[in-house]
Amino acid sequence: MSKMIDRREFVKGSLITSTALMTTAGAGIIAPSNIHASAPDLIIARGNDPSKNTRAAVDALGGISRFVKPGAKVAIKPNMSFARGPNQASNTNPHVVAEVARMCHEAGASKISVLDYVLHSPEDCMRLSKIPEACRSIPNTVVNTVQISRLFREVEVPNGEQFKSMRAISDVLDADVMISTPVGKSHGSAGVSLSMKGMMGWIYDRGSFHSRYNLHDAVVDMVSVLKPHLVVIDGTRILTTGGPSGPGKVMKLDLVIASTDMVAADAQMVSLGTWYGRKFKPNQVRHIRKAAERGLGRMDLDKLNIREIKV
Amino acid sequence: MRSQRIFQTITLSGFIGLLLLAGTLTPDAGLVDFYLRLDPIIGLGTVLASWDLAPALWPSLVVVLITLAIGRVFCGHVCPMGTTLDIFDAVVKREKKNRSKTNAAEANQNKRNWKHYFFVIIVVAGLLGVSLVHLGSPLSWATRIWGLLLYPLALSGLDTSIIWVGEMFRAMGDSSVLYIQPPQRVFSTGLFIFAFFTASFILVMVAPRYWCRNLCPAGALLAWCSKRPILRRQVSDECVNCGQCVAQCPTSAITEDPSNTLNQECIVCLKCKDICPVSAISFSRVQGSSRIPDQDIMPGRRALLYSFATGVVSAGVISNDIHRPKGLPGGTVLRSGNLIRPPGSRTERDFLKLCVRCGACMKACPTNTLQPIWFKAGLEGIFSPVLLPRLGPCAVNCNECGKVCPTGAIRHLPIHEKQSVKMGSAWIVRQNCLVWEQDRKCLVCDEVCPYNALSFQPVKGLKNSAPFVIENRCTGCGWCENKCPVLGDAAIRVNIMGEVRLNEGSYVEKAQQLGLVFKAKDNRHDKLGEETFEGVSRRHKDNKTPGKEEKSKQDLPEGFIVE
Numbered sequence: 001m002s003k004m005i006d007r008r009e010f011v012k013g014s015l016i017t018s019t020a021l022m023t024t025a026g027a028g029i030i031a032p033s034n035i036h037a038s039a040p041d042l043i044i045a046r047g048n049d050p051s052k053n054t055r056a057a058v059d060a061l062g063g064i065s066r067f068v069k070p071g072a073k074v075a076i077k078p079n080m081s082f083a084r085g086p087n088q089a090s091n092t093n094p095h096v097v098a099e100v101a102r103m104c105h106e107a108g109a110s111k112i113s114v115l116d117y118v119l120h121s122p123e124d125c126m127r128l129s130k131i132p133e134a135c136r137s138i139p140n141t142v143v144n145t146v147q148i149s150r151l152f153r154e155v156e157v158p159n160g161e162q163f164k165s166m167r168a169i170s171d172v173l174d175a176d177v178m179i180s181t182p183v184g185k186s187h188g189s190a191g192v193s194l195s196m197k198g199m200m201g202w203i204y205d206r207g208s209f210h211s212r213y214n215l216h217d218a219v220v221d222m223v224s225v226l227k228p229h230l231v232v233i234d235g236t237r238i239l240t241t242g243g244p245s246g247p248g249k250v251m252k253l254d255l256v257i258a259s260t261d262m263v264a265a266d267a268q269m270v271s272l273g274t275w276y277g278r279k280f281k282p283n284q285v286r287h288i289r290k291a292a293e294r295g296l297g298r299m300d301l302d303k304l305n306i307r308e309i310k311v
Numbered sequence: 312m313r314s315q316r317i318f319q320t321i322t323l324s325g326f327i328g329l330l331l332l333a334g335t336l337t338p339d340a341g342l343v344d345f346y347l348r349l350d351p352i353i354g355l356g357t358v359l360a361s362w363d364l365a366p367a368l369w370p371s372l373v374v375v376l377i378t379l380a381i382g383r384v385f386c387g388h389v390c391p392m393g394t395t396l397d398i399f400d401a402v403v404k405r406e407k408k409n410r411s412k413t414n415a416a417e418a419n420q421n422k423r424n425w426k427h428y429f430f431v432i433i434v435v436a437g438l439l440g441v442s443l444v445h446l447g448s449p450l451s452w453a454t455r456i457w458g459l460l461l462y463p464l465a466l467s468g469l470d471t472s473i474i475w476v477g478e479m480f481r482a483m484g485d486s487s488v489l490y491i492q493p494p495q496r497v498f499s500t501g502l503f504i505f506a507f508f509t510a511s512f513i514l515v516m517v518a519p520r521y522w523c524r525n526l527c528p529a530g531a532l533l534a535w536c537s538k539r540p541i542l543r544r545q546v547s548d549e550c551v552n553c554g555q556c557v558a559q560c561p562t563s564a565i566t567e568d569p570s571n572t573l574n575q576e577c578i579v580c581l582k583c584k585d586i587c588p589v590s591a592i593s594f595s596r597v598q599g600s601s602r603i604p605d606q607d608i609m610p611g612r613r614a615l616l617y618s619f620a621t622g623v624v625s626a627g628v629i630s631n632d633i634h635r636p637k638g639l640p641g642g643t644v645l646r647s648g649n650l651i652r653p654p655g656s657r658t659e660r661d662f663l664k665l666c667v668r669c670g671a672c673m674k675a676c677p678t679n680t681l682q683p684i685w686f687k688a689g690l691e692g693i694f695s696p697v698l699l700p701r702l703g704p705c706a707v708n709c710n711e712c713g714k715v716c717p718t719g720a721i722r723h724l725p726i727h728e729k730q731s732v733k734m735g736s737a738w739i740v741r742q743n744c745l746v747w748e749q750d751r752k753c754l755v756c757d758e759v760c761p762y763n764a765l766s767f768q769p770v771k772g773l774k775n776s777a778p779f780v781i782e783n784r785c786t787g788c789g790w791c792e793n794k795c796p797v798l799g800d801a802a803i804r805v806n807i808m809g810e811v812r813l814n815e816g817s818y819v820e821k822a823q824q825l826g827l828v829f830k831a832k833d834n835r836h837d838k839l840g841e842e843t844f845e846g847v848s849r850r851h852k853d854n855k856t857p858g859k860e861e862k863s864k865q866d867l868p869e870g871f872i873v874e
Contacts, residue, residue, distance in 0.1 A: 191870030
């Protein structure tokens with residue numbers, strides 16, 4: 001396991017040296033000031049084609065090749081935990097996931113794994129979410145559900161407050177790039193489930209998050225390790241009540257958010273959406289506030305370089 | 312390959328195929344229990360014990376009629392137990408010595424009667440209202456062996472091979488094989504099946520089809536029917552008396568004089584016909600006067616009397632067992648509190664009379680919650696199915712157990728009826744509960760309950776609201792017990808309190824009469840209704856909240872900070 005960490009750190013390190021100019025706050029290693037003025041912190045792409053929104057948002061962020069180098073192994077985290085169709089907003093829009101995968105392929109990724117530990121029957125989730133269907137034609141891309149413990153392995157959580165280690169999907173831990181592609185949705189316990197909360201679909205013992213630990217702190221512990229390099233939030237439509245499973249009230253927003261900063265992306269989605277019939281500020285969501293306080297990203301949207309584009 | 316082997320391959324494949332179908336939620340799985348319904352001892356024994364002419368058992372009558380006409384072809388060609396033993400036989404290496412003396416009918420008579428004694432015991436006990444069918448029914452045994460012993464073994468073997476092959480592929484950069492994740496099954500009382508499995512294997516080393524020729528009560532019943540079948544073994548005058556057929560007959564049905572046959576022991580495997588060097592053997596209508604051997608031995612009167620007495624005593628001992636649900640003086644019924652029967656099970660006494668312990672329901676159960684027991688239900692209840700909620704919950708949208716039950720011990724209820732069955736009630740063991748004992752915030756039982764049967768209420772002395780079960784909403788499905796985060800025994804457990812079991816009539820109507828309100832949440836879209844506690848958005852709706860403002864605050868997830 002420690003060997004794996006070394007390798008990832010190594011890849012990360014070499015990415016930084018080779019593309020020093022392109023590297024911004026997202027890597028979390030260099031100070032979060034904008035070295036490269038032209039690369040914004042966050043993109044909001046509006047339009048009625050989810051695929052085009054996705055591509056435009058990622059391109060405006062500096063392009064997928066900023067994250068995915070030729071030969072890289074990519075792990076993508078969609079929401080596909082529920083046996084529901086795309087319109088019900090419990091799962092990520094399949095075109096958003098597929099477009100991210102397609103861009104990874106175009107950037108030369110050697111392996112693109114779309115993985116989620118689903119809650120409903122795996123076959124139903126695969127079929128109804130339509131994510132496998134949308135990704136079928138993309139080379140080097142596999143969509144899999146994960147529900148058996150042998151596909152996970154222990155990983156240290158050095159800065160964990162609630163726990164010091166957890167079990168995460170081995171293929172994710174072995175990946176060079178992690179990309180989170182959640183849908184914007186409400187959550188009965190966490191308030192909202194976005195890129196950070198959604199990472200619980202990559203770990204094994206999520207039950208203890210609810211029972212043994214404080215959920216909000218546990219989510220932040222988890223994303224201190226499972227920290228996506230790129231976040232693409234599907235705001236084509238959001239589930240404003242009844243989440244995470246639905247059915248609930250669905251609201252059309254026709255947008256996609258892209259950022260290298262998971263906290264900023266989640267914060268932006270919170271402030272753009274309406275949740276349980278009311279508006280919230282990012283700092284009103286416990287786990288987002290915690291993550292910002294612990295330096296995992298920024299939720300001060302007014303101080304970020306945010307660019308809105310029309311597609 | 313000999314015709315018998317081809318036929319056996321087909322019938323065993325059919326048996327295994329149907330068994331694999333059990334629990335796959337196929338729209339009409341009515342055929343899954345077909346083989347079980349062919350078993351004449353299940354047919355006769357169950358009808359005697361229950362005085363219920365279960366119409367589903369008529370196929371066994373057809374088997375009896377066929378046997379009257381053409382002998383024990385069922386044993387030789389259809390019975391999966393017999394075929395399983397033939398597979399054992401193919402593995403066993405026998406010494407090549409001349410067995411034409413030792414394998415002759417005359418040398419194998421005494422042990423043969425055991426099966427008749429066994430048969431008499433089952434019939435007599437059945438007449439006295441105690442079903443012992445499960446101890447002797449070959450189809451029960453075969454279903455247990457294939458469904459509860461070999462099937463889980465195959466699944467874990469499959470998973471192990473996936474790991475081996477998958478790691479090889481992963482080394483080459485393809486981890487897709489590793490993502491094949493077959494389900495896994497575990498069953499208790501495995502020793503019961505395994506001991507029988509091993510014993511029958513060892514006995515095959517003694518003689519082929521040892522079970523069939525000496526022990527099987529279904530074989531005994533069919534033997535009574537096949538003394539003089541219309542088609543039977545005939546030996547023509549071309550016979551050279553070489554004795555090969557005598558030596559190789561798997562049931563020792565041929566006498567030292569190869570032209571004589573014990574028709575009741577012959578399973579019509581046609582081996583003698585196939586190996587005869589001069590083709591002197593045929594299975595055909597009797598030509599002229601047929602020689603019926605003198606040693607046409609059926610059990611003696613004394614032995615039959617002993618087995619009759621054994622049946623009476625067995626039934627008596629079981630009837631007087633402390634767990635027998637016959638009601639003690641004062642109406643007391645001793646039943647273990649966690650003896651939760653599958654949904655739709657008939658009343659306990661009738662259930663035990665009808666249940667043949669084949670394990671089809673356990674094989675079919677998609678959550679693995681149905682498990683066999685040892686003596687929890689007394690001597691009579693050995694190997695009968697119960698729910699083990701700590702292992703798995705009873706899935707809301709599933710009625711597989713009733714669908715595959717061959718005798719109707721578990722009724723085949725439509726889903727909406729099944730959802731109105733009260734199997735028991737949950738109760739909270741406060742000493743184990745995180746809220747009651749440690750005043751920690753935990754809502755898991757409420758979140759997973761498919762029927763909204765939990766209420767969290769403020770309690771004096773506790774910061775956090777504590778769980779209470781709303782008894783008339785609880786079906787006893789066990790989701791709460793299954794997901795309770797406490798290690799070891801759960802803090803909320805199901806017991807049989809309030810269970811409703813109807814031999815006939817509607818559970819929906821009964822529930823209405825009893826004031827039970829079973830309303831499955833509508834947010835279950837998947838085929839099993841399986842959700843972990845993450846999947847539920849509803850927050851404690853049943854809370855009695857004093858003020859309106861407080862209520863609107865409480866309806867928000869706790870993840871929001873609201874000033």
